[in-house]
Amino acid sequence: MHDGTLHKTDEDVDAVDDLDESSTSDSDSDFEQSEAPTSAKKRQKLSEKSSAKRVINVKPKSTKSPVKPAAKSGSEDIRDPEAHVLEYMRRTNRPYSVLNVYENLHRNIPKTMLTRHLDSLVTNEQLVGKVYGKTKIYYVNQMGIQLPSEEQRRETEDDIKKIEGDCAAMEKKSRDAEALLASIHSEISDENLNVKIESLEKEIETIQQVVDQFDGKERVIIPPEQKQRLKQNFTKFRAAWISRKRLAMDAVEQIAEGMEKKPKDVLKLCDIETDAEYGISSIPSALVV
Numbered sequence: 001m002h003d004g005t006l007h008k009t010d011e012d013v014d015a016v017d018d019l020d021e022s023s024t025s026d027s028d029s030d031f032e033q034s035e036a037p038t039s040a041k042k043r044q045k046l047s048e049k050s051s052a053k054r055v056i057n058v059k060p061k062s063t064k065s066p067v068k069p070a071a072k073s074g075s076e077d078i079r080d081p082e083a084h085v086l087e088y089m090r091r092t093n094r095p096y097s098v099l100n101v102y103e104n105l106h107r108n109i110p111k112t113m114l115t116r117h118l119d120s121l122v123t124n125e126q127l128v129g130k131v132y133g134k135t136k137i138y139y140v141n142q143m144g145i146q147l148p149s150e151e152q153r154r155e156t157e158d159d160i161k162k163i164e165g166d167c168a169a170m171e172k173k174s175r176d177a178e179a180l181l182a183s184i185h186s187e188i189s190d191e192n193l194n195v196k197i198e199s200l201e202k203e204i205e206t207i208q209q210v211v212d213q214f215d216g217k218e219r220v221i222i223p224p225e226q227k228q229r230l231k232q233n234f235t236k237f238r239a240a241w242i243s244r245k246r247l248a249m250d251a252v253e254q255i256a257e258g259m260e261k262k263p264k265d266v267l268k269l270c271d272i273e274t275d276a277e278y279g280i281s282s283i284p285s286a287l288v289v
Helices: 010-024 029-058 081-092 098-104 111-123 150-186 190-215 224-259 263-269
Strands: 127-132 135-140
Touching: 081 098, 081 111, 081 135, 098 111, 098 135, 111 127, 111 135, 224 263
Parallel strands: none
Antiparallel strands: 127 135
């Protein structure tokens, strides 16, 4: 038995009484021999139960460390929350609700504490609080802000105009750079440019061969009178071509309108040959005399 560490239950008391009775009994030896093993088993069970209870009761409650709430990621150690809130409100100088300030300060200050600090700043007349429906809005007390002098105001306006001018110049420079970049991207690539150059060089060689042929010794020199006569004939035949084609097409269109058919159907019905059938897409231009 262990002193001072066990809490006896009714079952344990019964077991101890049985042990005492077995040890003090004056019964015959046969009874003692039959009862001895049973008393030994009871002692073993009692010892095991006492050890189990000792293990359970030995654990001191004082050894349990209190569970600390997990720290929020990105939280800041704000030593003076009220000063921190006031500095933020002055820096932004805008009206905010409690929820706005709570979110803008990244939830580093609990909402209940934040409301208390805002109301305290209102009491100290550093902030102004107004209720709109179910929402209370806080903003910096404008009476405590020192107004700039007229000279400072003019200097600030001049600085603003200068910055706006610089900004406009930078925007124009940016647009010009973007336009230049777009033109560079739209230009022909080096590979396609090489192919184009080779094609033009071959075309130049072909034209040069024609020029050399005209400049050669075997060229036929046409007299000016014959050249002029050829130009006159070309002009006359071209005018006749245009006139006859116009007359023919006017007649075809009138017939097609009367027959309620398309002009191309009338041309096919009358077996009229067209310029397109001979590979002529348009009438040649007039010669410049």
